[in-house]
Structure formats: C-alpha cells, structure tokens
Amino acid sequence: MPSSSPVELTILMPCLNEAETIAVCVDKAQQYLASSGVSGEVVVADNGSTDGSQAIAKEHGARVVEIAKKGYGSALIGGITSARGEYVIMGDADDSYDFGSLGGFLQRLRAGDQLVMGNRFRGGIAPGAMPPLHKYLGNPVLSTIGRLLFRSPIKDFHCGLRGFDRASILGLHLQTTGMEFASEMVVKSTLSGLRVSEVPTTLKKDGRSRAPHLRSWRDGWRHLRFLLIFSPRWLFMIPGVVLMLIGLLGSALLMLGPIRLGGIGLDVSSQIYLVALAIVGYQGLLFAVLTKIYAQHEGFNIPRGRNFERLEKRVSLESLAVLGVVLFLVGFVIAIIQFSTWAASGFGALDPTATIRIAVPAVLLMILGAQSVMAGMFLGVLSVGLRRQ
Incomplete structure (x- = not known):
C-alpha cells in the first residue's frame, strides 16, 4: 500500500529487460528531482525481467515494484497503485524520453490538469527514433480516430511520456493489460471530464540493442479494437x-x-x-x-x-x-x-x-x-x- 509520506511526484518506469538503459533513465530522473527541489521518488515497475534490470535500478536509487501479471498495462497499473506521489509521470525505460526535462508536465499538473500528455510531433522526433510506419500512419491515424470518436483534444494518443493526478487516474478503474492501456487512459480521462492537456516533448532513438517490445500491427490493432469497442x-x-x-x-x-x-x-x-x-x-x-x-x-x-x-x-x-x-x-x-x-x-x-x-x-x-x-x-x-x- 502507498505510504502516507509527503511525496509530490512519482516518476514511474515500466520495465522488462532494460538492463542497457535503466540506469541512465533512473539517474536522469533522480537528477531532475534533486535539481528542481521536488519531493519525489523513482519507481520501476518490473514485469519479470531476467537480465538483472531490478538490481541495476535499485543500485541507482529506484524503488522496484515486482508486477507478476504480464503486459505493459499491467505493469503500469501495478506501479500507479504502488506510487506514493500525488502526481505520477510515467515514461519508458529505454532512454527515448528525457527524464531530466519534466518541468512542463509538473507545471500543468500543479495548475490543476489531471492528465498531461507529451506530444512528440510538437516537441520533435529525432531521426530513427520512430519507424516511418508509426510516424506517418499508425500514430496519426489512431490519434485522429480517437479524437473523432471521443472528441478528445489529444493529438498524440500514444506518447509514452505522460503525467497525471494519481487519485484521478485510479478513479478511472483502468483495465487493459497490454499496449492499448495508453489509449484507455486518454479515452476514459476524456469521457470522465478530467482536465486534459498536452505539452511538447522530444523523442530520441532508444538506447537498446535489441528489438522493442512493441509489435506494430498486433499492438496497432489492439489500440484500434479498443477505440471501436468503446464507441x-x-x-x-x-x-x-x-x-x-x-x-x-x-x-x-x-x-x-x-x-x-x-x-x-x-x-x-x-x-x-x-x-x-x-x-x-x-x-x-x-x-x-x-x-x-x-x-x-x-x-x-x-x-x-x-x-x-x-x-x-x-x-x-x-x-x-x-x-x-x-x-x-x-x-x-x-x-x-x-x-x-x-x-x-x-x-x-x-x-x-x-x-x-x-x-x-x-x-x-x-x-x-x-x-x-x-x-x-x-x-x-x-x-x-x-x-x-
């Protein structure tokens, strides 16, 4: 159960075999908390890593939460539940997002926004950071469908860097266990009348030598299926x-x-x-x-x-x-x-x-x-x- 200690911000990273990049991500998050004077913590929601990611994260000062149920959504739900912060900023542990530049997210959260999405198309996508299929077809099409079906203001539904008011998101009772969790959070936040906004964020090429967990067609279909079933x-x-x-x-x-x-x-x-x-x-x-x-x-x-x-x-x-x-x-x-x-x-x-x-x-x-x-x-x-x- 979450502690009652006065923690303002939890920086949450879902993790599955990210030994190559977890250290640099945790270090950047810790440096942001230290330099900004924010009372916070870094939490790694580990989804069964077998490459020693857990030990590396602990060595660099993160609190590791073991999530037995497989899936991106499962890891994040478990991490959000275990977070101690009033606000949570989540991001992938592959070093594609800059955990040292979270001020825009926290500023909007402190102003009363309950979900603050990163927008990679406004902030900048480095060469090679996003496959052309995702950049020109998958993300724009799925985001447009989501905006049309649910009248959402969000233009980048699938940005992995996002911040939110923890209590508000827990109140949505999010259920999906896979990659479609990203869409569920945006859709339910919009339908529930939460204050939703976007801030520009940058995406750089990740630091992993292995292939990403994301499967373009399979996970794209799961996102589309969720959007249609929910409408x-x-x-x-x-x-x-x-x-x-x-x-x-x-x-x-x-x-x-x-x-x-x-x-x-x-x-x-x-x-x-x-x-x-x-x-x-x-x-x-x-x-x-x-x-x-x-x-x-x-x-x-x-x-x-x-x-x-x-x-x-x-x-x-x-x-x-x-x-x-x-x-x-x-x-x-x-x-x-x-x-x-x-x-x-x-x-x-x-x-x-x-x-x-x-x-x-x-x-x-x-x-x-x-x-x-x-x-x-x-x-x-x-x-x-x-x-x-």
Whole structure:
C-alpha cells in the first residue's frame, strides 16, 4: 500500500529487460528531482525481467515494484497503485524520453490538469527514433480516430511520456493489460471530464540493442479494437442505421416493380440482397443499444447522448417483444395471404418474379420480428444480472 509520506511526484518506469538503459533513465530522473527541489521518488515497475534490470535500478536509487501479471498495462497499473506521489509521470525505460526535462508536465499538473500528455510531433522526433510506419500512419491515424470518436483534444494518443493526478487516474478503474492501456487512459480521462492537456516533448532513438517490445500491427490493432469497442455508436449504430435504411428503402421500392438506374436494372434478385442489408443493419442497431445498456449496467463510461437516454427509457424486454411480435405477425399475415391466393388458384404454377417480390418483404418482417424478440430476451437477462448484485 502507498505510504502516507509527503511525496509530490512519482516518476514511474515500466520495465522488462532494460538492463542497457535503466540506469541512465533512473539517474536522469533522480537528477531532475534533486535539481528542481521536488519531493519525489523513482519507481520501476518490473514485469519479470531476467537480465538483472531490478538490481541495476535499485543500485541507482529506484524503488522496484515486482508486477507478476504480464503486459505493459499491467505493469503500469501495478506501479500507479504502488506510487506514493500525488502526481505520477510515467515514461519508458529505454532512454527515448528525457527524464531530466519534466518541468512542463509538473507545471500543468500543479495548475490543476489531471492528465498531461507529451506530444512528440510538437516537441520533435529525432531521426530513427520512430519507424516511418508509426510516424506517418499508425500514430496519426489512431490519434485522429480517437479524437473523432471521443472528441478528445489529444493529438498524440500514444506518447509514452505522460503525467497525471494519481487519485484521478485510479478513479478511472483502468483495465487493459497490454499496449492499448495508453489509449484507455486518454479515452476514459476524456469521457470522465478530467482536465486534459498536452505539452511538447522530444523523442530520441532508444538506447537498446535489441528489438522493442512493441509489435506494430498486433499492438496497432489492439489500440484500434479498443477505440471501436468503446464507441458502439461508430462500431454498430451508424453502420447499422445506414445499412438498414438502404435495405428497407430499396426493398420497399422494388415491391412496386423493377427499377432502372441509368443503364442498370434492379429487380427481385437485387431485392433479396437489399433485404440482407436491412437484416444486418438492424442487427447492428440492436447490438449498439444492447452494448450501451450493458456498459451502463456494468459501470463502463461509454458515451451516451440525449437521444440514447430517451431511447433507453423506452427499451425493455416487453417493448422489444411487442415490437417483435407485431413485425412477425405482419410478415406472417402477408405469407398467409399469399398462400391463400395460391390455394384459391388450385395450387397451380405461380409467376416466380411476382411471388418473390411479395414474399421477400414478408420474410424480412418475420426475421426482424424474431431478432427483436431475442434482443428483448437478452435485455431481460441483463436486467436479471443487475438485480442479483
């Protein structure tokens, strides 16, 4: 457990086999504390090093915290929990960041900011310090997606040097154990209304002779996956609504007869594909609603607009079941009418095109009805789980 000693700043370094660089990083951090007169400590959150990094860090005055659970996020969560400082500034232990120049971070923290991110694109990236794939594609694209989805002011989501108010960050209950921890911290800080800012910081080529732990495509995907999953509006709702409207409108128009768009003719075969779009779109819409309701029940801080708040009050097992039954019955009645017409003609040959033109919308309504009922049942399961708590 953290001590009650009056420590203002903890400089935290996650570490996994950084024997080549851990000493210089700890020394720079200690020199910053000494020269600035800040009451602080240097903590190394070791994630199972086998190269003697722990002993080197201790020899140079750092407090080493052993973190058994593997992963960048795990190491940092363990280090933050063990920190004694009111503020924490974290940075990689590979000598790519200058721990002797932390004044800008501490100044913003003392001014009341609760998360202060370094911005490498404003501060400068030394030649060879960042692979071109990361510099021109990975970081800019993922940061832009994060800014778009969560309206975050941060322009460098993945800078490894960042400072924060320890109590505020612990209050976010960060969960991810891998590299996506960097995105989770920014996203949850933004959604929770914390005061967030950036300061320019420099990135130089790290001092390691081995390959970095970061895996470009694997870890990039984990960041992107987290951003999308944490935004069901963009992952499910918007694509779902677009697909559903295209499918419903198109299939409804084709009920009236063939359509020509320039030199392209659309008929019942197109109607079948449009119905498939409507089904997939409706499923996406249901997923968006259920995901947000589940997130609310479990305490996840997922964005929720006013329209959704109103929708949630009207969505229940009963309302979805009623909607589903009505849709199913409408489709079933159309099917019965078609069957009766066929029976009245003596079950003779039918015009396939005319029959399919009406049968396809009937099938669509029955499928949407069944989906609605099952979604209502799932919502009921969520409610039962909530009452057991």
